[in-house]
């Protein structure tokens with residue numbers, strides 16, 4: 148997730164662009180850059196780090212012109228650096244491109260262009276677009292962009308300018324958001340409305356596969372085949388603050404709602420449409436080495452550790468490889484045994500968690516290979532690992548982890564399929580079936596998000612909203628769901644909550660059950676469903692309040708429960724990714740109804756960089 152802004156008009160483009168980028172900094176902040184067309188030249192400034200570094204550079208060396216594009220980056224391909232920051236250029240530095248998204252076939256395009264003698268300056272997927280546009284450019288930038296995009300697979304929102312076309316800004320979108328703002332004698336492009344709200348409230352929402360040629364006095368939109376498209380002009384009523392959260396009252400709710408798109412992004416580029424095979428080349432492990440692995444160690448903290456537990460269950464079930472799961476803070480102090488052929492998989496959204504980093508150092512010093520699951524590209528965890536699976540979830544602002552968790556689980560699902568196929572513990576048909584199940588998940592989450600009334604109603608009910616304490620139970624694949632549900636509730640609503648394996652209930656927590664204790668029971672279809680129903684009956688027999696999460700169509704569960712949240716039917720091993728969503732929503736609405744500071748709960752930090 149990155150932020151892009153473009154401008155054409157009578158104002159200084161860098162002033163407008165920088166004002167817009169500051170409103171988009173939540174989309175990414177590892178590096179930034181601007182390019183302008185000025186007196187027949189293409190001038191550019193880039194910087195590593197937050198936007199304020201670029202502000203300082205621009206103050207020292209201002210750029211002129213009437214047309215420009217800018218970008219704030221959240222790295223996906225290529226570590227944060229000046230050379231990888233946008234805009235990217237063709238070989239002659241006459242065409243500049245900013246991009247948000249992931250070009251899935253960039254390696255093939257790059258190889259073909261290099262074979263034609265094109266030299267690349269960066270490790271990014273984006274640079275391929277600049278060279279492709281150059282390849283097809285014959286004086287008409289709009290035509291060249293349309294033609295170039297026919298070669299591209301993946302997701303993009305782009306802004307393109309050319310030194311020989313001072314009156315034209317070209318924008319295109321597929322999969323990543325992009326809007327066009329219409330002003331009086333000026334126009335804008337941006338990833339998101341807040342970037343341009345102070346300049347105009349008239350907005351066009353570009354749709355997938357649409358390319359727009361923007362001039363200060365008008366615009367035209369076509370699809371890649373050249374068919375003309377008319378879009379309705381929308382008038383934005385939001386105020387500035389609401390717009391940054393896209394109208395959601397909190398970042399956490401926005402991030403919960405981003406999950407269908409985020410999971411698609413985690414899968415993007417890793418699952419070949421044609422061959423139905425998983426590709427995880429960034430993990431930097433050869434097929435031979437993958438076959439040799441005798442033990443996997445997963446280390447993480449908090450929510451990431453819960454995702455690690457989902458990973459353990461999946462990996463052991465489908466690849467028959469023993470997996471040790473440990474809290475990074477325990478691993479680092481317990482003199483762990485690291486046999487030969489051990490693979491460590493650290494999991495971390497921020498990539499900066501101190502305990503996780505220390506666990507990596509210990510495992511490496513004892514000979515383990517380390518391949519991490521990380522969201523923040525170029526972070527310390529990523530840099531200190533031999534390989535990485537980037538989550539591609541975009542920046543997570545809410546302290547409570549939501550989209551990072553489901554994308555970590557998705558990354559584990561991908562890794563499991565890859566390992567199982569390589570070690571031949573599943574056959575091709577099963578791998579294909581699992582990939583198909585994974586692809587269904589975004590749609591299932593969307594269904595939950597579209598039907599959340601029951602969850603909102605429960606969160607207003609005093610028996611949940613005002614509870615002193617809550618218990619979460621789950622079994623097998625959904626034991627981690629219980630742990631994660633309880634953590635979400637306690638960290639943002641300050642209600643004491645515990646997650647337990649339901650089979651453990653009789654070994655202690657059942658003593659807590661009274662008519663004031665809500666017990667959230669994950670009872671979706673699957674091998675342990677009947678056992679969960681037995682637990683539920685035991686809780687009811689002791690007057691506990693039962694809130695079940697069950698599979699759509701299961702009417703039997705209602706007679707045993709005070710309330711039920713339904714989720715769509717789902718392949719059991721991947722069900723934690725879907726089950727997480729109603730539990731996140733419950734915590735969110737309970738906390739919001741209690742008036743808690745949802746995005747920044749007391750005493751917590753987004754990234755725990757000290758012990």
Ligand code: M6R
Nearest residue numbers: 449450451495496497500547548
């Ligand atoms: O950045 P990391 O994934 O390494 O962070 C680990 C935990 O601090 C984090 O998951 C924490 O538990 C979340 N606030 C939970 O919502």
